[in-house]
Amino acid sequence: MTSELVYQGSFLNVHKDQVALPDGKEAQREYIVHPGAVAILALTPQRELVLERQYRYPAGREFIEIPAGKIDSGEPPEATARRELLEETGYRAANWTYLGTAHPCIGYSNEKISYYLAQDLILSERRLDEGEFLEVLTLPLDTAMDMALTGGICDSKSIVGLHWLAAYLSGRMRGVPI
Known part of the structure; x- marks a missing residue:
């Protein structure tokens, strides 16, 4: 009204x-x-997941999470995913798969997050935004999955991404190559 x-x-x-x-x-x-965001599940050939340790001011603590970032005005989500992966982790990926879109805060926000699987990674140089401080780490996929079940990884974006990645890798979910 x-x-x-x-x-x-x-x-x-x-x-x-x-x-x-x-x-x-x-x-x-x-x-x-919210302008929208992307989240990236960057998987090495050794089945290690590229993760970030980052202090999150609103929660007042560090989190281990999958790479992610907001979509800039007029930017396609796939381009955001490529940009954010390189900026935050230094990785480029030769193969990309769209996994789906989730709405994390439907009670108070119109935010939506598009999820992408990045494979065939090539390490390059990080290009962090000004004021952005994070540590990049890799963990075996099984370890990351266990951490999501025991609270070591506890942000909803990463938990949804890990759930969809497990479904994709098991053949229960189809992705869309981009």
């Missing part, structure tokens, strides 16, 4: 809307408008 932009940031915008409910009543909804 009505929409008000209550905060406009360099990355996120917050809206407050008055909406009509199915029963005819009105309610207020606050939500974050």
Whole structure:
């Protein structure tokens, strides 16, 4: 019914809307408008997963997670995935597979994350953004999967990605080569 932009940031915008409910009543909804993101499951020929250890300010701690980043305005998600993998880890990939898209915060954001499998990796030079500090590590895929089950990897983006990667590698899920 009505929409008000209550905060406009360099990355996120917050809206407050008055909406009509199915029963005819009105309610207020606050939500974050997000530009979208990608997440990359970079897998070496030795079945090691490229991961990052990074301090996340909102949670006040370090996390081990899969590489990811926001989509720049007008940038196709596949291009974002290639750019983010190189910038954050220094890897390029010869083969890419789209695994799917998930909506991580449907109660308060329109964010969506597109997931990609990157294989046939070639190590190059990292190009971290200014103010970005992270450590790149590789772990055997089985170790990363175990960490997701025991809390060592606990962000939802990485857990979804690992779940879809396991399904893809077992043949239960089809990806789309790009």
